[in-house]
Amino acid sequence: PVAWGYEGDIGPCNWHKYFPKAGGKRQSPIDIDTSATQYDGSFKPLRIHYDSHMCSSLTNNGHTFCMSVNSDQCNLSGGPLEDKYRLLQFHCHWGSDDTKGSEHTVDGHQYAAELHLVHWNTDKFKSADEAIEKNQGIAVLTAFIKAGKEHRGWNHVLSHFKDIKKVQGTSTVNEDFNPKCLLPENQTDYWTYEGSLTTPPCHESVRFIIFKEVVEVSSEQLAQFRSLCVCSSRKRDTGEDEHLVDNFRPIQPLNGRVVKASFQ
Numbered sequence: 001p002v003a004w005g006y007e008g009d010i011g012p013c014n015w016h017k018y019f020p021k022a023g024g025k026r027q028s029p030i031d032i033d034t035s036a037t038q039y040d041g042s043f044k045p046l047r048i049h050y051d052s053h054m055c056s057s058l059t060n061n062g063h064t065f066c067m068s069v070n071s072d073q074c075n076l077s078g079g080p081l082e083d084k085y086r087l088l089q090f091h092c093h094w095g096s097d098d099t100k101g102s103e104h105t106v107d108g109h110q111y112a113a114e115l116h117l118v119h120w121n122t123d124k125f126k127s128a129d130e131a132i133e134k135n136q137g138i139a140v141l142t143a144f145i146k147a148g149k150e151h152r153g154w155n156h157v158l159s160h161f162k163d164i165k166k167v168q169g170t171s172t173v174n175e176d177f178n179p180k181c182l183l184p185e186n187q188t189d190y191w192t193y194e195g196s197l198t199t200p201p202c203h204e205s206v207r208f209i210i211f212k213e214v215v216e217v218s219s220e221q222l223a224q225f226r227s228l229c230v231c232s233s234r235k236r237d238t239g240e241d242e243h244l245v246d247n248f249r250p251i252q253p254l255n256g257r258v259v260k261a262s263f264q
C-alpha cells in the first residue's frame with residue numbers, strides 16, 4: 001500500500017498522485033458558510049439506535065485511533081438518509097494545540113477536534129468494503145469538539161490509550177460503552193452534504209451529517225489524543241517519539257454543492 005500522511009511529500013497536496021479520487025469534485029472536508037446553507041423541512045427525525053453491549057476494539061492505525069464496532073445492533077436511519085446504515089467504526093481528527101484540529105470549519109472557524117462515527121449502507125450493499133466505494137455507501141455522524149469541561153464518556157475510550165500508544169497497538173473494549181454518549185444533546189440541528197472520505201482513497205461515497213452543537217472535553221483529555229505516537233519504532237533524530245497530531249485534511253472546494261440544514 002502507498003504511504004500517505006499529513007505533512008511533506010506524502011501530505012494532502014500530493015494525495016491525488018496515488019489516489020486519483022482525491023482530486024474529485026465532491027471532496028471533504030469543506031467550510032460550512034452558514035449564510036449559504038439551505039433549510040430542508042423534508043428531513044425525518046434522525047434515528048440513532050446503538051446498543052451498549054457491543055464488543056469493540058481500539059487500534060492506533062498511525063493516522064488516528066479507530067474504535068471498530070462489530071455489532072449489527074448499532075444502526076442509523078432517518079434524517080436525510082433513504083436507507084439503513086450500520087456503525088462500522090469511530091475515530092477523531094485533532095491538532096497539536098486547542099486552536100486547530102477539526103476537518104470541517106464553520107464560517108472559517110476551526111475547532112480543537114472532530115468526531116466521526118462511520119456507518120455503511122446495509123440496505124444497498126453486502127459489505128462495508130463494497131459500500132465505501134459507492135455513492136450513498138457511507139454516512140458519517142460528525143460532532144465538533146472544543147476545550148472546556150471534562151467529558152466523562154470520553155474517559156471510557158481514553159482509559160485504553162496507554163495500550164495503543166504505539167502504532168498497531170490494539171485494545172479490546174468490552175465494558176458497557178455506548179458511543180451515543182459522545183454525541184451532543186441536541187441531535188435535531190445539523191448540516192448535511194455529499195462528500196468523500198477525508199483520507200485516501202478519498203472515495204466520493206460519504207453523506208456527512210454534522211451536528212451544530214459542539215461537544216466539550218477538557219484540555220487534559222485533548223492532550224491525551226496527542227499522546228498517541230505515529231509509528232512503532234521511528235524516533236526523531238532527537239530520540240523522542242513522534243506524536244500523532246494535526247491529522248486533519250485541509251478544506252476542499254465546494255464546487256457548487258449546497259449544504260442543507262435541518263433547522264431554520
Ligand SMILES: COc1ccc(N2C[C@H](O)c3cc(S(N)(=O)=O)sc3S2(=O)=O)cc1
Pocket residue numbers: 088089116118129132140196197198199200201206
Ligand atoms: C477496504 O478499504 C477501506 C476500508 C476502510 C476505509 N476506511 C478508513 C478511512 O481512513 C476512512 C476515513 C473516513 S472519514 N475521515 O470519516 O472520512 S471513514 C473511513 S473508512 O472506515 O471507510 C477505507 C478503505
Ligand SMILES: [Zn+2]
Pocket residue numbers: 091092093116198
Ligand atoms: Zn474521519
